Amino acid sequence: MTEIQLRNIDKHFGPVHVIREINLTVKDQEFVVLLGPSGCGKTTTLRAIAGLEDIDSGDILIDGKPVQNLHASERDVAFVFQNYALYPHLTVYENMAFPLRAVRQNREEIDKTVQSVATSLGITGLLNRRPSALSGGDMQRVAIGRSLVRRPKAILLDEPIGSLDAKLRESMRVELKRLHIENGSTSIYVTHDQVEAMSLADRIVVMHEGLLQQVGTPDDVYRYPANIFVAQFVGSPIMNMAAADISEGSSGVSVSLGGVSFAFPAALSGKLKEAGAQKGKVMLGVRPEGVLLSHEPKDGYVEVTSGIIEPLGSHDIVDLKVGDIVLRARTKSGFVAGPGLKVWARIDPAQAHFFDTTSGSSLEIRL
Amino acid sequence: MMTTLSPSSRAATRGWSDITIRNLFVIPTVAFLIIFNVFPLLYSLGFSFTDFRASSKAPVNFVGLKNYTDILADPVIWRSFSTTLWYVIVSVTGQFVVGFGLALLLNRPIPGKGFLTTLLLLPMMLSPVVVGLFWKLIYDPSWGILNYALGLGKTAWLTDANLALYAVAITDIWMWSPFVMLLSLAGLSAVPKHLYEAASIDRASKLYTFFRITLPLVAPILLIAVIFRTMEAFKTFDIAFVMTGQPQAELISSRLYKMAFAQWQTGPASALAYIVLIMVLCITNIYVKYLNKAKER
Numbered sequence: 001m002t003e004i005q006l007r008n009i010d011k012h013f014g015p016v017h018v019i020r021e022i023n024l025t026v027k028d029q030e031f032v033v034l035l036g037p038s039g040c041g042k043t044t045t046l047r048a049i050a051g052l053e054d055i056d057s058g059d060i061l062i063d064g065k066p067v068q069n070l071h072a073s074e075r076d077v078a079f080v081f082q083n084y085a086l087y088p089h090l091t092v093y094e095n096m097a098f099p100l101r102a103v104r105q106n107r108e109e110i111d112k113t114v115q116s117v118a119t120s121l122g123i124t125g126l127l128n129r130r131p132s133a134l135s136g137g138d139m140q141r142v143a144i145g146r147s148l149v150r151r152p153k154a155i156l157l158d159e160p161i162g163s164l165d166a167k168l169r170e171s172m173r174v175e176l177k178r179l180h181i182e183n184g185s186t187s188i189y190v191t192h193d194q195v196e197a198m199s200l201a202d203r204i205v206v207m208h209e210g211l212l213q214q215v216g217t218p219d220d221v222y223r224y225p226a227n228i229f230v231a232q233f234v235g236s237p238i239m240n241m242a243a244a245d246i247s248e249g250s251s252g253v254s255v256s257l258g259g260v261s262f263a264f265p266a267a268l269s270g271k272l273k274e275a276g277a278q279k280g281k282v283m284l285g286v287r288p289e290g291v292l293l294s295h296e297p298k299d300g301y302v303e304v305t306s307g308i309i310e311p312l313g314s315h316d317i318v319d320l321k322v323g324d325i326v327l328r329a330r331t332k333s334g335f336v337a338g339p340g341l342k343v344w345a346r347i348d349p350a351q352a353h354f355f356d357t358t359s360g361s362s363l364e365i366r367l
Numbered sequence: 368m369m370t371t372l373s374p375s376s377r378a379a380t381r382g383w384s385d386i387t388i389r390n391l392f393v394i395p396t397v398a399f400l401i402i403f404n405v406f407p408l409l410y411s412l413g414f415s416f417t418d419f420r421a422s423s424k425a426p427v428n429f430v431g432l433k434n435y436t437d438i439l440a441d442p443v444i445w446r447s448f449s450t451t452l453w454y455v456i457v458s459v460t461g462q463f464v465v466g467f468g469l470a471l472l473l474n475r476p477i478p479g480k481g482f483l484t485t486l487l488l489l490p491m492m493l494s495p496v497v498v499g500l501f502w503k504l505i506y507d508p509s510w511g512i513l514n515y516a517l518g519l520g521k522t523a524w525l526t527d528a529n530l531a532l533y534a535v536a537i538t539d540i541w542m543w544s545p546f547v548m549l550l551s552l553a554g555l556s557a558v559p560k561h562l563y564e565a566a567s568i569d570r571a572s573k574l575y576t577f578f579r580i581t582l583p584l585v586a587p588i589l590l591i592a593v594i595f596r597t598m599e600a601f602k603t604f605d606i607a608f609v610m611t612g613q614p615q616a617e618l619i620s621s622r623l624y625k626m627a628f629a630q631w632q633t634g635p636a637s638a639l640a641y642i643v644l645i646m647v648l649c650i651t652n653i654y655v656k657y658l659n660k661a662k663e664r
Contacts, residue, residue, distance in 0.1 A: 050568060051567075052564050052567070052568070071567065072564070072567040072568050073567050073568070073569075073570040073571065073572075074570075076570075077568070078568060079564075079565070079568040081561055081564070081565065083561060085559075085561040085562055085564065085565040086565075087562060087565070087566075087579075087580060088562075088584070089583045089584060098566075098569050098571070098579070099568075099569035099570060099571075101579075102566075102569050102570050102571035102572070102575055102579075103570050146569070150569075150570075
């Protein structure tokens with residue numbers, strides 16, 4: 001049972017305010033991913049939990065006990081470094097045994113633990129090698145092994161697979177997920193890669209400029225982003241975002257993007273009023289899969305021109321010229337034959353997001 | 368030519384190839400080495416098998432290994448060797464302990480670190496003769512500051528056969544600890560910070576971290592420092608000569624000096640020099656073996 005609680009954590013690096021009033025509870029056995037662009041304070045937050053970084057104010061509680069004044073070695077958390085931080089002069093075996101030797105466990109017990117962890121990671125063949133003789137993926141396995149041998153209260157991972165190549169990253173991602181399911185230890189994982197975050201996390205914590213932007217399940221964060229930053233940071237390709245001019249007509253509400261009007265259900269106007277949206281200060285966001293295309297004119301579809309097409313194998317991403325803006329749509333591969341063609345497009349109201357232009361916050365309108 | 372050319376292209380316009388340029392640098396160096404190092408080395412090897420005296424015009428006779436066997440049978444020289452060995456052990460150990468200790472103290476954020484480091488390096492930059500002379504003053508039995516400060520009466524540091532070696536060693540330690548400190552500092556600052564972070568996450572105590580992480584990682588550079596200092600200590604001459612003149616307990620280099628230039632036994636002195644050379648080579652070889660082992664990691 002390990003629960004980690006952050007209460008009003010604040011931290012400056014000189015004049016830079018890196019963490020601002022962060023509050024977060026990580027439940028027992030939960031896998032939480034801190035996601036954000038570089039410099040958003042996610043790594044600093046993680047290092048603060050581990051005790052590698054002091055905080056200016058606030059409380060860090062592990063199992064209800066405040067630990068912010070304890071040394072890293074007294075917090076009983078493991079940390080996996082981005083650069084692995086393996087001891088270069090020790091063999092893989094000694095590296096993994098280090099946390100146990102440091103607290104003077106007996107030899108047989110150490111051997112048993114190291115062997116069993118090595119087996120579960122598939123690195124028994126590497127135990128006598130030195131880190132310099134390992135590939136990036138194997139070094140990472142060893143680093144993870146070193147964190148697992150001691151059954152810590154929590155495992156903190158700082159972009160552990162960030163420096164691996166794409167293929168290896170994918171397989172390590174699966175392995176990390178398997179390990180978490182097997183061990184069930186409370187884990188906090190830092191990454192800037194939203195795919196990693198989506199695939200691994202029980203909950204994602206999106207950070208930007210030292211502030212928590214949104215905390216939620218991957219599904220929540222993807223489907224109901226709390227603000228423009230989250231909407232555009234999570235998801236690839238990024239969400240289309242444009243100033244929306246909303247007007248009420250006889251047959252419903254029309255939303256004009258770049259001078260082209262799209263039809264929306266009449267309920268929108270009421271919901272906008274309810275959310276307190278001001279006229280002319282609404283942004284509409286829609287993911288490429290929310291832009292629907294047709295080859296021939298259909299009810300509710302407007303005529304647009306295709307631009308650059310990115311064929312991605314399983315699907316295409318098509319640029320559409322809509323008045324003076326560009327919307328990107330996701331289509332079946334080969335759906336649009338080439339650039340410069342006439343197609344008909346519609347925005348799926350259920351997948352449309354409305355944001356307040358000034359604050360950037362979501363208006364939380366679900367159609 | 369209107370455009371400015373880089374040096375290499377200027378050389379190229381003169382028709383100099385890379386090989387010519389390389390030779391231009393290498394040939395003078397090689398010539399210098401041959402004239403001043405290799406030739407005397409071989410020439411003195413020749414002397415070591417003769418009864419040559421640089422001070423006399425008497426005919427030179429080949430005596431075979433006699434010089435070597437004489438030296439190895441001479442108890443005075445053996446005493447010199449053991450004195451030297453003990454001196455090397457005391458001096459190098461002292462330099463290692465003081466130098467590495469200073470480096471550990473300096474290897475942390477302290478105000479005025481740069482200035483302090485420079486200050487500590489000063490002894491190393493002085494001339495050994497100057498160092499010897501003013502330590503002689505410090506050790507002076509009747510008015511030296513050491514006896515005064517420690518209240519030791521009239522302890523004759525430099526003329527007492529038992530004390531002189533330690534007195535000289537202390538001077539050597541004072542002078543050369545900064546060298547060990549400098550190399551140790553370089554080694555310590557090269558240990559990546561994240562390894563210390565990893566060790567603290569792994570619940571290692573300060574002491575455990577020092578012995579399991581710091582020491583093994585700086586060992587190679589420490590060994591280099593020790594190799595240098597051992598070789599130097601073996602041939603300590605200047606400080607000892609200036610401080611003690613002609614003592615009873617001689618270092619091997621003093622003995623060599625006496626044989627070569629006071630007694631003009633050029634042949635036997637050459638033989639002794641070769642024996643010392645071989646000993647130093649043996650000792651450094653042991654170190655180098657350890658060094659290679661340490662570097663394999």
